[in-house]
Amino acid sequence: KAGVTQTPRYLIKTRGQQVTLSCSPISGHRSVSWYQQTPGQGLQFLFEYFSETQRNKGNFPGRFSGRQFSNSRSEMNVSTLELGDSALYLCASSDRQGNTEAFFGQGTRLTVV
Amino acid sequence: GENVEQHPSTLSVQEGDSAVIKCTYSDSASNYFPWYKQELGKRPQLIIDIRSNVGEKKDQRIAVTLNKTAKHFSLHITETQPEDSAVYFCAASPPWGNTPLVFGKGTRLSVIA
Numbered sequence: 446k447a448g449v450t451q452t453p454r455y456l457i458k459t460r461g462q463q464v465t466l467s468c469s470p471i472s473g474h475r476s477v478s479w480y481q482q483t484p485g486q487g488l489q490f491l492f493e494y495f496s497e498t499q500r501n502k503g504n505f506p507g508r509f510s511g512r513q514f515s516n517s518r519s520e521m522n523v524s525t526l527e528l529g530d531s532a533l534y535l536c537a538s539s540d541r542q543g544n545t546e547a548f549f550g551q552g553t554r555l556t557v558v
Numbered sequence: 559g560e561n562v563e564q565h566p567s568t569l570s571v572q573e574g575d576s577a578v579i580k581c582t583y584s585d586s587a588s589n590y591f592p593w594y595k596q597e598l599g600k601r602p603q604l605i606i607d608i609r610s611n612v613g614e615k616k617d618q619r620i621a622v623t624l625n626k627t628a629k630h631f632s633l634h635i636t637e638t639q640p641e642d643s644a645v646y647f648c649a650a651s652p653p654w655g656n657t658p659l660v661f662g663k664g665t666r667l668s669v670i671a
Contacts, residue, residue: 449601478658478659480661485567485663486663487564487647487661487662487663487664488602488647488661488664490658490659490660490661493658501657501658535601535602542657542658544589544590544651544652544653545590545651546592546604546607547592547604547659548604549594549601549602549603550601551600551601552601
């Protein structure tokens, strides 16, 4: 069974631009969560989608948004990029919400210059 | 909401020695505690998890212990090998299905040959 797939793997953007990241979960998984990983800060929760609905949101500004499609694929958008947005963005899928193993993708490395 | 503290942030051990990583959580309702290993440049992967109805779980050289009263859980790696070098993350999740995993900030383990 295919794992979680994130595209693109690497991105370089300029301050002020916007970016869209994509995540395809494991087939049959309806929950997709997004995390920002930076050195020293671990995995900070951005948001979670389940059956096309955002069920949880972390403590990030409104520039960070997302959505989930009927096939459970999810996208994350960051507008008006700042240098501090440079990070590894990981998505994770699971077969139900919470309280269960999350399967991570390889991540998208975003660099803002 | 849940808050997870993880210590130490870095740990160096000699090959063959044991390594212990500790986490504390704040929400007494949390009942699922996974540990993830992230090797350099790779995705986090589940290595062991424990639910609150047991106090200890072992899988070969890896074990996790849980103290519900004190709200802490620990990862124990015995007979460490160079391939155990990685960043380890603990996480906690409450039993209701609409909250995401909350991660600690990670421990960078270095096993010195």
